Amino acid sequence: MDKENKRVKEATLRGPLYLLFLLVISLFLVESVTMWFLYHHVHLAPRTEGLIDAFVLTVIIYPVLYFLMYRPLVSYISGLRRAEAQLKQTHEDLKKSHEALKAAQLQLIHTEKMDSVGRLAAGVAHEVKNPLATIQMAITYLSKHLSTDRRETREALEDVESAVKKADSIIRGLLDFSAPKPLAMKTESLNPVVENALSLVRHHLDKANIQLATFLSDNLPSLKLDKDKIEQLFVNLFMNAIQAMPQGGTLTVKTSAKRLTDGGVRVGLRATDRFRTGETVVVSEIEDTGTGIPEEKLSKVFDPFFTTKPPGQGTGLGLTVASQIIEMHRGAIEIQNRKEGGVKVTLLFKVAWQ
Amino acid sequence: MSKKRILIIDDEVKFGKYLKLNIEETYQHEVYLATNGQEGIAFVKQNKPDLVLLDITMPGMDGIETLKKIKEIDKEIPVCMVTAVWSNEEGKRCFEAGAYDYITKPVDFEHLKTAIFVKLFNE
Numbered sequence: 001m002d003k004e005n006k007r008v009k010e011a012t013l014r015g016p017l018y019l020l021f022l023l024v025i026s027l028f029l030v031e032s033v034t035m036w037f038l039y040h041h042v043h044l045a046p047r048t049e050g051l052i053d054a055f056v057l058t059v060i061i062y063p064v065l066y067f068l069m070y071r072p073l074v075s076y077i078s079g080l081r082r083a084e085a086q087l088k089q090t091h092e093d094l095k096k097s098h099e100a101l102k103a104a105q106l107q108l109i110h111t112e113k114m115d116s117v118g119r120l121a122a123g124v125a126h127e128v129k130n131p132l133a134t135i136q137m138a139i140t141y142l143s144k145h146l147s148t149d150r151r152e153t154r155e156a157l158e159d160v161e162s163a164v165k166k167a168d169s170i171i172r173g174l175l176d177f178s179a180p181k182p183l184a185m186k187t188e189s190l191n192p193v194v195e196n197a198l199s200l201v202r203h204h205l206d207k208a209n210i211q212l213a214t215f216l217s218d219n220l221p222s223l224k225l226d227k228d229k230i231e232q233l234f235v236n237l238f239m240n241a242i243q244a245m246p247q248g249g250t251l252t253v254k255t256s257a258k259r260l261t262d263g264g265v266r267v268g269l270r271a272t273d274r275f276r277t278g279e280t281v282v283v284s285e286i287e288d289t290g291t292g293i294p295e296e297k298l299s300k301v302f303d304p305f306f307t308t309k310p311p312g313q314g315t316g317l318g319l320t321v322a323s324q325i326i327e328m329h330r331g332a333i334e335i336q337n338r339k340e341g342g343v344k345v346t347l348l349f350k351v352a353w354q
Numbered sequence: 355m356s357k358k359r360i361l362i363i364d365d366e367v368k369f370g371k372y373l374k375l376n377i378e379e380t381y382q383h384e385v386y387l388a389t390n391g392q393e394g395i396a397f398v399k400q401n402k403p404d405l406v407l408l409d410i411t412m413p414g415m416d417g418i419e420t421l422k423k424i425k426e427i428d429k430e431i432p433v434c435m436v437t438a439v440w441s442n443e444e445g446k447r448c449f450e451a452g453a454y455d456y457i458t459k460p461v462d463f464e465h466l467k468t469a470i471f472v473k474l475f476n477e
Contacts, residue, residue, distance in 0.1 A: 133459030137372030
């Protein structure tokens with residue numbers, strides 16, 4: 001037992017009854033001895049005797065009270081206060097551990113779900129692609145033999161072919177998600193990757209009558225990137241933004257370097273991927289002026305097959321794969337609605353030299 | 355253009371049937387269908403085909419094993435792998451065993467036509 005606990009225990013042992021007993025005995029003994037001495041060796045006048053009795057009692061009681069009651073009580077109370085403070089601290093620590101455990105549990109469940117999706121994907125892919133291949137071949141044959149004079153016949157054949165392609169792209173997306181290829185990381189600057197991705201969607205921007213505003217900072221720190229994957233990520237995000245603005249609008253793309261003043265949790269799959277306060281990161285922001293995402297659906301946007309797009313548009317895997325790509329780069333992605341309307345996607349990348 | 359002999363080895367019977375029909379109509383070649391590795395090897399031994407379209411995933415003897423056996427019979431026979439799910443690892447094994455190309459299901463017939471035409475006529 002350490003010194004502190006020993007003192008607390010000792011203070012606790014000196015309980016009120018025990019102290020009272022000590023006080024009474026001490027007073028009685030000291031008073032008795034003093035008065036006996038005075039009676040037998042000093043001649044006292046009757047009035048003086050009372051005064052001396054009171055004086056002796058007063059002189060004796062204060063030290064006794066101090067050493068036998070005050071100090072132990074103070075020590076006892078201090079001990080109790082320290083114990084209370086320790087309990088409070090322990091409670092806080094336990095609360096934090098509990099929250100961390102909960103987060104870890106949720107993460108494990110999520111990982112398990114994704115692993116199951118991955119295992120399912122590999123099995124499903126083979127079983128589904130073969131019948132799709134049969135349909136594709138049969139349609140190719142029918143296209144040559146069926147009379148296509150009727151518009152409906154031509155459309156039916158085209159629709160089946162397009163449905164097969166759509167199903168195939170979903171399966172491929174699922175396979176990409178479930179078995180991501182290893183990254184080919186090189187030291188790169190982010191701006192050329194962003195510009196390249198923008199050039200790939202330029203046609204879609206023009207077709208949808210969307211204005212593009214770019215604010216790409218010069219002299220960004222270098223990053224360790226798989227250029228192709230990050231380009232794919234940006235293309236996914238740009239296409240989401242374009243599809244959210246069917247009546248036109250503005251797509252704003254920004255890049256900058258920033259020293260984080262808040263090490264708060266970002267959206268990601270691992271608590272250990274939090275960025276530290278003071279860390280320099282490269283930030284990219286993509287904003288659109290579309291309809292935004294319903295608040296109750298914001299937490300689900302990274303789930304596989306979740307989509308807010310109309311049927312027939314997208315597979316619901318774009319953001320899932322995007323978050324996976326960012327995760328593999330030890331970065332972070334956050335999606336929020338803008339006050340002015342539309343969505344803002346924020347990407348954080350760790351700088352290469354850190 | 356001289357008539358060529360093309361062998362399809364695929365356990366998906368219906369897919370094989372329509373693939374055979376499409377190739378026959380496009381090229382007027384002789385197209386034969388085997389539904390497993392052993393059947394395919396037996397055909398290769400008796401009638402040296404000019405081209406083989408070989409499925410990778412088959413029960414029993416898989417496509418890569420079948421490919422190796424075909425190459426043992428005649429290493430000059432060009433073999434194009436056909437697969438529903440392509441992986442780099444599997445691809446490496448196929449090319450190392452002697453395949454010259456691959457196509458994924460569902461098959462883009464234009465891509466298949468190119469793969470067949472280039473190999474059959476070396477043009």
